[in-house]
Amino acid sequence: MSFVYERLMGGKKGLTGFIILATLILVIFPLFLDSFRLGLAGKYLTYAFAAVSLVLLWGYGGILSLGQGIFFGLGGYAMAMFLKLEASSPENTAIQSTPGIPDFMDWNQITELPWFWEPFTSFTFTILAVLILPALFAYIIGAAMFKRRVGGVYFAIITQVIAVILTVLIVGQQGFTGGINGITDLRTLNGWDITSDSAKTIFYFVTCALLLLVIVASRAIMTSKFGRILLAVKDKEDRVRFSGYDVANFKIFVFCFGAMISAIGGAMFTLQVGFMSPSFVGIVPSIEMVIFAAVGGRMSLIGAVYGTLLINFGKTAFSESFPELWLFLIGGLFIAVVMLFPNGLAGIWEDHGHKVTDRFRFIGKWFNKLTAQAKLRKAEDAKL
Amino acid sequence: MDAYTNSELISIFAMQGFAGISLFSVLLLMALGLAIIFGQMGVINMAHGEFMAVGAYTTYFLATFTENYFPSFMPYYFVFAIVVAFFVAGILGYFAEFLLIRHLYTRPLDTLLATWGLSLIMQQSFRSLFGAREVSPTLPDWLLGSYQPTETIHIPLNGMFVLGLTAVVTMTVYYLMYKSRWGLRVRATTQNRIMSGAVGINTKKVDRYTFALGCGIAGIAGAAFTTIASTGPTTGSLYIVDTFMVVVFGGAASLFGTIASAFTIAQAQSILEFFISGSMAKVYTLFALVLILMFKPEGLFASKVRR
Numbered sequence: 001m002s003f004v005y006e007r008l009m010g011g012k013k014g015l016t017g018f019i020i021l022a023t024l025i026l027v028i029f030p031l032f033l034d035s036f037r038l039g040l041a042g043k044y045l046t047y048a049f050a051a052v053s054l055v056l057l058w059g060y061g062g063i064l065s066l067g068q069g070i071f072f073g074l075g076g077y078a079m080a081m082f083l084k085l086e087a088s089s090p091e092n093t094a095i096q097s098t099p100g101i102p103d104f105m106d107w108n109q110i111t112e113l114p115w116f117w118e119p120f121t122s123f124t125f126t127i128l129a130v131l132i133l134p135a136l137f138a139y140i141i142g143a144a145m146f147k148r149r150v151g152g153v154y155f156a157i158i159t160q161v162i163a164v165i166l167t168v169l170i171v172g173q174q175g176f177t178g179g180i181n182g183i184t185d186l187r188t189l190n191g192w193d194i195t196s197d198s199a200k201t202i203f204y205f206v207t208c209a210l211l212l213l214v215i216v217a218s219r220a221i222m223t224s225k226f227g228r229i230l231l232a233v234k235d236k237e238d239r240v241r242f243s244g245y246d247v248a249n250f251k252i253f254v255f256c257f258g259a260m261i262s263a264i265g266g267a268m269f270t271l272q273v274g275f276m277s278p279s280f281v282g283i284v285p286s287i288e289m290v291i292f293a294a295v296g297g298r299m300s301l302i303g304a305v306y307g308t309l310l311i312n313f314g315k316t317a318f319s320e321s322f323p324e325l326w327l328f329l330i331g332g333l334f335i336a337v338v339m340l341f342p343n344g345l346a347g348i349w350e351d352h353g354h355k356v357t358d359r360f361r362f363i364g365k366w367f368n369k370l371t372a373q374a375k376l377r378k379a380e381d382a383k384l
Numbered sequence: 385m386d387a388y389t390n391s392e393l394i395s396i397f398a399m400q401g402f403a404g405i406s407l408f409s410v411l412l413l414m415a416l417g418l419a420i421i422f423g424q425m426g427v428i429n430m431a432h433g434e435f436m437a438v439g440a441y442t443t444y445f446l447a448t449f450t451e452n453y454f455p456s457f458m459p460y461y462f463v464f465a466i467v468v469a470f471f472v473a474g475i476l477g478y479f480a481e482f483l484l485i486r487h488l489y490t491r492p493l494d495t496l497l498a499t500w501g502l503s504l505i506m507q508q509s510f511r512s513l514f515g516a517r518e519v520s521p522t523l524p525d526w527l528l529g530s531y532q533p534t535e536t537i538h539i540p541l542n543g544m545f546v547l548g549l550t551a552v553v554t555m556t557v558y559y560l561m562y563k564s565r566w567g568l569r570v571r572a573t574t575q576n577r578i579m580s581g582a583v584g585i586n587t588k589k590v591d592r593y594t595f596a597l598g599c600g601i602a603g604i605a606g607a608a609f610t611t612i613a614s615t616g617p618t619t620g621s622l623y624i625v626d627t628f629m630v631v632v633f634g635g636a637a638s639l640f641g642t643i644a645s646a647f648t649i650a651q652a653q654s655i656l657e658f659f660i661s662g663s664m665a666k667v668y669t670l671f672a673l674v675l676i677l678m679f680k681p682e683g684l685f686a687s688k689v690r691r
Contacts, residue, residue: 058493144678145681148681150681152492152493153426153428153492153493153496154632154677156493156496157428157628157629158632158677160628161625161629164625164670165667165670165671165674168663168670169663169667171663172661172663283625287497287500290497291497294497324512327504327505327507328504328508330501330504331501331502331504331505332501333501334498334500334502334504335498335502338491338494338498338501339484339487339488339498342494
């Protein structure tokens with residue numbers, strides 16, 4: 001019990017935050033948002049996976065990855081490839097010159113399914129690919145970098161370059177990847193229509209559940225001995241190394257774990273939105289993910305979700321009415337968050353939140369009173 | 385490959401090589417500014433591309449102004465524009481350092497985010513001031529046309545001019561950084577900030593002028609850029625990753641390394657571009673760079689300074 005309470009939920013404070021977040025996304029959003037806004041919220045929650053991974057990487061590990069879009073994209077593309085293959089069965093694509101391959105391949109005069117597309121006909125392989133391929137890719141990058149003690153700024157730049165390479169590759173190899181438009185027209189998952197309203201609602205709740213699970217798992221890692229060492233590495237890497245730890249392995253692990261989380265987000269994105277394109281892979285989305293985490297509070301797993309929701313709803317609202325102002329606003333937000341609120345929303349909540357929670361203290365008092373009364377009654381019953 | 389005769393191949397190599405030299409010049413001009421800011425000060429300036437765009441837009445503005453009000457001055461405005469671009473970008477950089485960067489010296493990763501925010505604001509300002517369309521200034525006549533050493537080789541004059549400009553700027557930077565008193569102070573501050581302060585160097589002032597100089601050189605790069613391609617609000621962001629790669633690949637604090645790596649990257653890209661598509665040329669070049677950096681993280685010519 002105390003393991004669940006202290007380690008997974010982070011004690012009283014963490015539990016309160018977790019319950020508030022769960023109530024917001026599981027109860028309040030579905031009740032008060034129309035289906036279009038709920039769809040948007042679901043889409044934004046998939047970005048929150050990447051933001052949560054950045055809290056682990058950047059907030060706790062001190063590793064700024066400007067390439068979380070890579071892993072978000074890999075997860076999303078893996079799922080999209082499976083769905084696309086299902087959508088391009090020989091019956092559906094009978095009008096093409098080569099039936100049975102995705103439409104964009106046919107437009108690019110490709111007559112045979114490329115070898116790396118073949119395994120994505122299997123759903124099991126796709127799920128494994130979403131979970132393992134990005135983590136494996138992260139392992140290769142991480143091992144090459146951290147074992148050679150490349151860190152900080154250089155790591156940020158290299159991950160950014162890898163994001164550029166991947167985007168240019170996807171856009172350039174139109175025949176194999178769908179190019180700049182990405183992989184579109186995804187309709188069914190194992191024969192189940194994913195464009196229907198009921199499917200969208202189900203995906204929304206699955207996303208929420210996975211996100212909450214990811215938060216719990218991340219917190220379990222962060223409150224373990226591993227998490228403490230990771231935090232120590234961030235603050236004084238040399239001392240940890242001199243204490244006999246292989247610092248690189250800790251960094252590699254958290255980088256791979258972050259990649260896996262982001263990839264799950266990407267896969268859920270594809271399922272909910274029905275397409276995947278290179279605009280979710282490159283530099284701009286990757287840096288936006290960092291700002292989600294920064295606004296939410298780089299040390300707060302739950303804050304990252306709020307940061308993501310706030311910025312994205314803000315972006316939607318602003319680009320509907322004042323598209324010109326949005327870039328000024330987000331640019332200013334970047335600067336303000338770094339200079340004035342380095343701990344983001346979570347930091348503001350830490351400093352001023354008690355003023356709000358004090359108002360609701362009566363709930364706790366009332367609860368204590370009830371339990372005290374129940375105890376008293378029990379004792380009286382026992383006496384009788 | 386059989387379709388080309390030997391002499392044609394030589395011409396192709398010469399011309400693509402020279403196209404590579406134009407790219408090299410712009411990359412080097414941008415990288416010089418960044419090498420000063422990133423290599424000497426350790427600040428990651430993601431808005432560096434936008435400072436280049438400031439230089440390019442300044443040139444465009446001056447060209448339009450001259451064309452409309454002093455048409456007789458047209459042949460000479462460009463030289464003047466280079467100087468103005470340097471000062472406009474430099475002064476903007478000075479204020480950026482004063483308002484933003486100086487509060488973040490102890491947090492390098494945070495400068496990255498703050499300057500990214502700055503770059504977004506600058507991009508939107510360009511869009512609001514000059515429109516979303518790409519613009520290019522009317523160039524003076526002496527920059528147009530090409531030099532033909534043989535029948536099949538055409539070497540554009542603007543490329544040669546930019547190359548000359550780059551040589552002059554590089555030499556000036558070398559003199560400033562390695563031969564002048566001011567450069568001595570900059571290098572002293574880089575190596576040991578506290579000791580430099582103790583011997584009477586005003587390190588804050590050094591920081592501010594170093595940053596302004598870096599941004600000013602980016603402004604010159606912008607002016608040079610207008611002779612080669614047209615400028616849009618997001619032009620700067622297209623070059624920022626390449627520029628960072630040039631600086632990192634060259635070894636952050638080495639001027640010679642920066643020159644060598646700008647040359648290698650630009651040549652590799654433009655020669656590959658002729659044989660395969662432009663996007664794949666970029667993929668191969670960047671991928672090779674990442675691979676090399678994985679085996680040699682300190683870059684081609686690492687500085688011997690211990691930090």
